[in-house]
Every structure is written in C-alpha cells, then in structure tokens.
Amino acid sequence: MEKLALYGGEKAKKTPYPKGKRFGEEELKELKEAIEQNTLFYWYGNKVKTLTEKFRAMYKVNYCTATSSGTSAIHTALGALGVTSGDEVITTPLTDMGTVIGIICQNAIPVFADIDPYSYNITAETIEKCITDKTRAVIVVHLAGRCADMDSIVKLCKKHNLKLIEDCAQAYLAKYKGKLAGTFGDAGCFSLNDFKQISAGDGGLVIMNDEEVYKNALKFADKNYNRLATTVDEMRAVHFIGPNYRMNELTGAVGIAQLGKVEAICKRRNEIGEKLNNALKDIPCILPPLTDKEDYCTYWFYLFRVDTKKINTDMDTFVNALKAEGGSFAKGYITEPIYSYPLFKELTGYYNSHVPFNLPEYGKKISYPKGLCPVAEDICANTVKMGINEFLTDTDVDELIECIRKVSEYFMEEK
Numbered sequence: 163m164e165k166l167a168l169y170g171g172e173k174a175k176k177t178p179y180p181k182g183k184r185f186g187e188e189e190l191k192e193l194k195e196a197i198e199q200n201t202l203f204y205w206y207g208n209k210v211k212t213l214t215e216k217f218r219a220m221y222k223v224n225y226c227t228a229t230s231s232g233t234s235a236i237h238t239a240l241g242a243l244g245v246t247s248g249d250e251v252i253t254t255p256l257t258d259m260g261t262v263i264g265i266i267c268q269n270a271i272p273v274f275a276d277i278d279p280y281s282y283n284i285t286a287e288t289i290e291k292c293i294t295d296k297t298r299a300v301i302v303v304h305l306a307g308r309c310a311d312m313d314s315i316v317k318l319c320k321k322h323n324l325k326l327i328e329d330c331a332q333a334y335l336a337k338y339k340g341k342l343a344g345t346f347g348d349a350g351c352f353s354l355n356d357f358k359q360i361s362a363g364d365g366g367l368v369i370m371n372d373e374e375v376y377k378n379a380l381k382f383a384d385k386n387y388n389r390l391a392t393t394v395d396e397m398r399a400v401h402f403i404g405p406n407y408r409m410n411e412l413t414g415a416v417g418i419a420q421l422g423k424v425e426a427i428c429k430r431r432n433e434i435g436e437k438l439n440n441a442l443k444d445i446p447c448i449l450p451p452l453t454d455k456e457d458y459c460t461y462w463f464y465l466f467r468v469d470t471k472k473i474n475t476d477m478d479t480f481v482n483a484l485k486a487e488g489g490s491f492a493k494g495y496i497t498e499p500i501y502s503y504p505l506f507k508e509l510t511g512y513y514n515s516h517v518p519f520n521l522p523e524y525g526k527k528i529s530y531p532k533g534l535c536p537v538a539e540d541i542c543a544n545t546v547k548m549g550i551n552e553f554l555t556d557t558d559v560d561e562l563i564e565c566i567r568k569v570s571e572y573f574m575e576e577k
C-alpha cells in the first residue's frame with residue numbers, strides 16, 4: 163500500500179498546476195476600441211450590441227439581452243416573464259444563491275425540488291411533486307455543465323403551463339441530445355463572472371425566442387426605459403419598476419473577446435471530464451457523474467460521489483487525504499443545500515422583515531426543514547468537487563486520477 167501524503171508519503175500530484183492566461187491581446191484590442199468610441203453606454207456604443215448579436219447567432223435564437231451579472235440575468239428573465247408576488251418558483255437546492263435571489267426580489271417564493279443522484283439536477287419527477295396552484299415557473303440549473311433531462315421537463319412545464327428558465331451559468335455550450343442548453347425554455351441565462359468558463363469580470367446574458375419576452379427583458383434590465391421607443395417621452399413612459407442591470411461597453415468588449423475562446427475552452431473541459439469519467443468508473447468506491455452519449459457536458463467543475471459504504475473512513479478524512487495529494491479537491495459543491503442558509507430558516511427575504519414569505523398574496527406557510535431534499539443533502543455530504551480548467555495538461559489529469567485512485571485504494575483496503 164502506497165503511503166498517503168496525508169501521513170507523510172509522497173504526493174501523487176507531482177507537477178504544479180499550470181498557470182494559464184485567460185485574457186490577452188484579443189481583450190485589449192476590444193477594450194481599446196470601446197474606449198475610442200468615446201461612450202461606454204451600451205445603447206450608444208457597439209460592443210454590448212456586438213456581444214449580444216454574436217451570442218444570439220451562436221445559440222441560433224431570436225434575441226439576446228445583456229445584463230450586469232448571472233444573478234441579474236435570472237432576475238431579468240423572471241421579471242420579463244411576469245413572475246410576481248405570491249407566485250411559487252420551483253428550482254434546485256444545489257446551486258448558487260444567484261439562482262434564487264431574483265425569485266425573492268420578485269416577491270415570489272422559491273420551492274426546492276430534489277435532485278437526481280447521477281446528474282445532480284432536478285428532474286420532471288421531482289419538479290412535479292412540488293407543483294401547486296401557485297406555481298408559476300421552473301428554473302432548471304444545468305449544474306457544472308451537465309444538462310438536466312430536458313425532454314421530460316419541457317413536457318411537464320407545457321402540461322402545467324409553467325414558464326421555464328434555464329440557468330446556464332455553469333453550462334456554456336453544453337448540449338442535451340445535440341441541442342444547446344439555454345434553448346429549451348422561455349429564457350436561458352448565462353453568467354460572465356470571473357469564475358465561469360468565460361469571464362468579463364462580471365456580466366450576464368439572457369437568450370430567448372419570443373419578441374415580447376425580449377422587449378420586456380430589455381426594458382426590465384434598464385429601469386424599464388423603453389430604448390426601442392422613437393421619442394424620449396415614449397422611452398420614459400415607465401409602467402413598472404426595473405432595476406439598472408445594464409452591461410457597460412467595457413464589459414461587452416471583454417465579453418466579445420472571451421466569446422471567441424469559449425468553444426475551445428469547453429472542448430478541452432469536455433475532454434478532461436470524459437477522461438475522468440472513464441478512469442474513475444473502475445474504482446469501486448467512486449461514482450462518477452453519469453452522462454448520456456448524446457449529451458455534451460462542459461464541466462465547469464468535476465463532481466463525483468463517494469460510496470461511503472465502501473470506505474472505512476469519514477468523508478472529511480477522505481477529502482483531506484485527496485487534498486494532501488496535491489490536487490484541488492473539496493467536499494461537495496456546496497456543503498449543504500441552499501435551503502439550510504439562515505435566510506430560509508428565518509424566512510427573511512428582506513433585511514428587517516419576513517417579506518416575501520409572509521405576504522398576503524402568498525397566503526400560505528412555507529418552511530425549509532432539514533430532510534426537505536434528502537438526495538441533495540446526501541450529495542452535499544458525500545461528493546467531492548474537483549477543480550478543473552482548460553489549462554490542465556494530460557499529465558495533470560493523469561496525476562489527478564492517480565490522487566483519487568491512491569486515496570480510494572488506501573481506504574478501501576484497510577476495511
């Protein structure tokens with residue numbers, strides 16, 4: 163038995179992580195052009211318009227609107243689709259807060275459906291169990307670039323007349339049965355924050371096919387000013403509140419350059435993820451994510467489950483042993499489902515109040531107890547998140563596999 167690095171042995175990851183450069187001449191060129199426009203306002207300049215046009219064409223949809231973040235992209239989609247006070251919106255508890263902030267800001271109520279243990283995504287079955295007469299919309303998250311089972315989800319939403327939003331913040335260019343994630347529902351939302359496949363520092367994109375949804379989204383993200391109007395009076399004839407979620411030209415400029423790189427980035431991440439799937443499926447205590455052959459997974463990170471019945475140690479020790487081998491490993495994507503956050507325990511959407519949970523429009527009592535989504539809780543506790551990126555060489559990937567093989571064999575053997 164090889165001695166674990168945790169107990170003083172040699173590390174399995176011997177080469178240091180490569181330091182790739184995400185930004186360069188392409189971004190500088192676009193930024194220079196943006197500055198030379200002498201305006202950084204999206205409606206006067208060309209960068210945000212070019213970015214949304216390129217993204218729209220890449221996704222072969224009718225419309226795209228830019229926003230200031232992934233969170234604001236989702237809020238914009240909800241606002242544009244008319245989700246409002248007293249509505250319930252079904253989503254996953256294994257996600258970023260950005261998925262649910264917009265729901266609560268619209269004074270709607272997040273309802274959490276459980277996830278599938280092999281895809282880590284919500285399913286038509288788990289969503290259906292949560293549908294009530296208050297349900298207005300579903301936000302599907304394609305976690306870590308792995309698509310949810312969209313055929314059955316689309317069918318379910320049609321049947322119950324629910325709006326469908328896809329949170330693609332982690333899923334650039336991911337495909338379900340050959341079709342791009344983000345093109346299945348009423349709106350697809352993307353993030354350009356610094357940790358996603360591509361980054362413009364911060365930023366967001368919403369894609370959709372319906373003209374009215376587009377017009378609503380364009381207005382919603384811009385204080386509900388109607389930029390498409392022909393007169394200023396008409397432009398300022400504001401009917402509803404809208405935040406200022408505008409993207410500026412500098413962000414748009416970086417976004418254009420990053421969009422030129424997204425295909426290669428996703429291709430490399432896909433290769434790495436598939437290689438890991440293949441290698442890890444033969445280790446008895448490791449359950450890699452299951453992906454369908456027809457799907458294309460763009461692995462924002464790599465999440466694998468540990469069959470804890472097959473190891474003779476606890477998850478914390480297992481993960482610490484992995485970390486000691488020199489790889490980027492952590493327990494869970496998040497360590498608990500988001501409904502365990504104090505906001506959901508205390509039902510405090512807004513500081514100093516219980517809005518929206520106590521609104522008369524809602525008129526129901528909701529709570530988010532432990533045990534609400536048992537699979538999600540189990541996944542948080544018994545999975546390992548492995549950081550991957552497009553700069554990893556084949557040697558890096560082999561060494562990371564070796565970290566997992568070595569630690570797994572050690573803790574399976576002793577039993």
Ligand SMILES: *Cc1c(COP(=O)(O)O)cnc(C)c1O
Binds near residue numbers: 232257
């Ligand atoms: C990152 C992320 C968001 C939020 O995006 P921001 O740009 O950080 O606001 C929303 N949903 C998911 C699944 C994310 O990973």
